[in-house]
Amino acid sequence: MIKGSEIRKADHPIEPFLIDRWSPRAMSGEEISEEERWAPSSFNAQQWRAxxxxRGTEHWQTFFDLVVDANKVWAKNAAVLIVFISRKFFDYNDEPSVTHSYDAGAAWENFALQGFHQGLVVHGMEGFDYDRARKELRIPDEFQVEAMAAVGRPGPKESLPEKLQARENPNDRRKLSGSIFEGPFQAGK
Ligand SMILES: Cc1cc2nc3c(=O)[nH]c(=O)nc-3n(C[C@H](O)[C@H](O)[C@H](O)COP(=O)(O)O)c2cc1C
Structure with a gap:
């Protein structure tokens, strides 16, 4: 699996491991073992769940059937499909948590970085049926369905349809000056 820094050029100095992580789609279909977690969250509440x-176990088909066809063509070779959810209320007092999605996003990103570092493909997906996920996976209303991810061992690019083969490279980012501003809000592109 190539590293992002072999292709990407950041417009500011940045730790290489952040540029290196990217989201390939080509996976081999081989199995992988269980994962780990370590992420910051508001009040250390860890309001996220995964x-x-x-693959090849009783719940695979249920998870796979949530995914849109455009993602199925490559996610079929994943070893694990994950649904990230977050609890909208703090466990300790049941008051609403403003940052539950933000915290779940931090957990997901650490997961993605860790997985990539271990040589795995970790690819986020919002292309799935959120309502169906709630129903099929019996997710209570107090949890928000955030996103899915496909994880697997890297596979040959040729396993992808031609259109996706052409996109199987680390992509670019807009300039930092379009996202980060000193002082009050400014419209940036
Ligand atoms: C929450 C989330 C949802 C995503 N949904 C999809 C998806 O449904 N299908 C897909 O092919 N890629 C999906 N992606 C991958 C993004 O397109 C990709 O992360 C983005 O283009 C940046 O590229 P990079 O991860 O290679 O740096 C998703 C990524 C994230 C973080």
Missing amino acids: LYAR
Whole structure:
């Protein structure tokens, strides 16, 4: 699996491991073992949860059927499909948490960095049926369905349809000056 820094050029100095992580789609279909977690969150509440299904096990088809066809063509070779959810209320007092999605996003990103560092493909997906996920996975209303991810061992680019083969490279980012501003809000592109 190539590293992002082999292709990407950041417009500011940045730790290489952040540029290196990217989201390939080509996976081999091989199995992988269980994962780890370590992420910051508001009040260290860790209001996020991850539900997963391993390929070839009883829950795989349920998870796979949530995914849109455009993602199925490559996610079929994943070893694990994950649904990230977050609890909208703090466990300790049941008051609403403003940052539950933000915290779940931090957890997901650490997961993605860790997985990439271990040589795995970790690819986020919002292309799935959120309502169906809630229903099929019996996710209570107090949890928000955030996103899915496909994880697997890298596979040959040729396993992808031609259109996706052409996109199987680390992509670019807009300039930092379009996202980060000193002082009050400014419209940036
Ligand atoms: C929350 C989230 C949802 C995503 N949904 C999809 C998706 O449904 N299908 C897909 O092919 N890629 C999806 N992606 C991958 C993004 O397109 C990709 O992360 C983005 O283009 C940046 O590229 P990079 O991850 O290679 O740096 C998703 C990524 C994230 C973080």
